[in-house]
Amino acid sequence: MILVVGGAGYIGSHSVRELLDQQYQVVVLDNLSTGHRDAVDSRAVFVEGNLGDLEVLNHVFSTYQIEAVMHFAANSLVGESVINPLKYYQNNVSATLTLLEVMLQHDVKKFIFSSTAATYGIPNVDLITEGTETNPINPYGQSKLMVEKVIHDCHLAYGLSYVVLRYFNAAGAHVTGEIGEDHTPESHLIPIILQHLLGQRENITVFGDDYSTHDGTCIRDYIHITDLAEAHILSLKSLLENNQLTETYNLGNGQGYSVKEIIEMCEKVTGIKANVIIGDRRPGDPASLIASSEKIYNNLHWKTKYNLEEIIQTAWNWHKNNPIGFQK
Numbered sequence: 176m177i178l179v180v181g182g183a184g185y186i187g188s189h190s191v192r193e194l195l196d197q198q199y200q201v202v203v204l205d206n207l208s209t210g211h212r213d214a215v216d217s218r219a220v221f222v223e224g225n226l227g228d229l230e231v232l233n234h235v236f237s238t239y240q241i242e243a244v245m246h247f248a249a250n251s252l253v254g255e256s257v258i259n260p261l262k263y264y265q266n267n268v269s270a271t272l273t274l275l276e277v278m279l280q281h282d283v284k285k286f287i288f289s290s291t292a293a294t295y296g297i298p299n300v301d302l303i304t305e306g307t308e309t310n311p312i313n314p315y316g317q318s319k320l321m322v323e324k325v326i327h328d329c330h331l332a333y334g335l336s337y338v339v340l341r342y343f344n345a346a347g348a349h350v351t352g353e354i355g356e357d358h359t360p361e362s363h364l365i366p367i368i369l370q371h372l373l374g375q376r377e378n379i380t381v382f383g384d385d386y387s388t389h390d391g392t393c394i395r396d397y398i399h400i401t402d403l404a405e406a407h408i409l410s411l412k413s414l415l416e417n418n419q420l421t422e423t424y425n426l427g428n429g430q431g432y433s434v435k436e437i438i439e440m441c442e443k444v445t446g447i448k449a450n451v452i453i454g455d456r457r458p459g460d461p462a463s464l465i466a467s468s469e470k471i472y473n474n475l476h477w478k479t480k481y482n483l484e485e486i487i488q489t490a491w492n493w494h495k496n497n498p499i500g501f502q503k
């Protein structure tokens with residue numbers, strides 16, 4: 176079985192769905208701190224608990240025959256990490272050490288870790304490769320980079336085999352419209368715009384239009400959640416075939432869109448005009464983050480299937496049909 180830690184969250188729940196659709200058996204461990212029980216596919220075993228809890232972990236690893244672990248659970252609000260760094264080092268780093276310890280005690284040595292473009296900080300290249308220097312500028316990015324280093328040391332010392340996936344901006348929803356993004360508070364651009372277009376917010380604030388980009392607003396690389404999920408499956412397959420894997424991959428579309436372009440695409444998809452306010456820059460936002468995902472294309476033949484319009488269309492279907500998310 177595959178243990179998915181954080182499988183009730185946005186990216187985890189879509190990966191669980193993909194794993195089950197591809198005939199893997201799945202156990203989800205999640206404390207529901209930001210995730211939703213209803214996001215977890217009913218075909219998966221669900222264990223409610225904390226990833227830093229030795230007792231729960233020992234129960235999971237001794238009850239189920241776990242072949243590999245996908246680890247999505249984390250706190251991931253950049254602003255909050257600056258104000259409350261210990262929460263981030265505690266949940267993202269310390270609890271992960273407990274997970275790794277129990278995994279290794281149970282001789283489970285295959286690990287897929289959700290990392291982030293935030294490990295690069297403010298890169299001085301147009302297209303970020305895995306070789307681009309990592310220099311996180313906030314505790315969130317720092318906590319992810321720390322875990323990356325721990326994982327590598329566990330490889331050297333205990334033979335842990337791993338794939339680190341550095342996601343760029345995850346977006347969109349499952350094509351069925353059955354699961355999608357539901358964060359409280361919501362901080363991500365696309366759901367915020369769509370909530371506004373649904374009448375749930377009065378306006379959208381663009382965080383700065385004086386960046387050195389073609390229209391002055393920040394550029395990001397948006398990637399569909401199912402494309403991310405597929406990258407996890409391919410990574411899992413490569414791990415199951417190789418006991419000594421130590422790979423790090425960027426996951427993005429390789430194409431950047433500005434905040435203004437995202438708003439325009441949301442208006443096009445929904446046919447509704449947005450009420451846009453230009454605000455101040457949000458501290459810690461790099462002007463542009465675009466991934467080169469050449470490495471995973473070359474090594475695992477991964478290709479993205481969804482373009483920006485399709486990403487926004489699937490997100491719109493989800494928000495329109497579930498205006499209060501998973502709440503019933």
Ligand SMILES: NC(=O)c1ccc[n+]([C@@H]2O[C@H](COP(=O)([O-])OP(=O)(O)OC[C@H]3O[C@@H](n4cnc5c(N)ncnc54)[C@H](O)[C@@H]3O)[C@@H](O)[C@H]2O)c1
Nearest residue numbers: 181183184185186206207208209210225226248249251345
């Ligand atoms: N959303 C993005 O654009 C993005 C980009 C880069 C990286 N990431 C990373 O991807 C991963 C998933 O992100 P997401 O957007 O799905 O977040 P999410 O908050 O929707 O999901 C995280 C899940 O982990 C669970 N969790 C948190 N702490 C836990 C703990 N101690 N024990 C058990 N469960 C716990 C939460 O309840 C939630 O279900 C995170 O590690 C995040 O840092 C996300």
Ligand SMILES: O=c1ccn([C@@H]2O[C@H](COP(=O)(O)OP(=O)(O)O[C@H]3O[C@H](CO)[C@@H](O)[C@H](O)[C@H]3O)[C@@H](O)[C@H]2O)c(=O)[nH]1
Nearest residue numbers: 251291292293343344362363364367380381382393434460
């Ligand atoms: O109301 C809003 C919300 C966002 N933005 C801008 O939109 C862009 C995208 O912002 P957001 O959706 O919050 O994503 P990021 O800050 O780029 O961070 C996401 O993508 C990173 C990787 O690129 C991950 O590390 C993070 O976890 C994930 O939240 C940024 O320029 C923001 O300044 C606005 O202008 N107005």
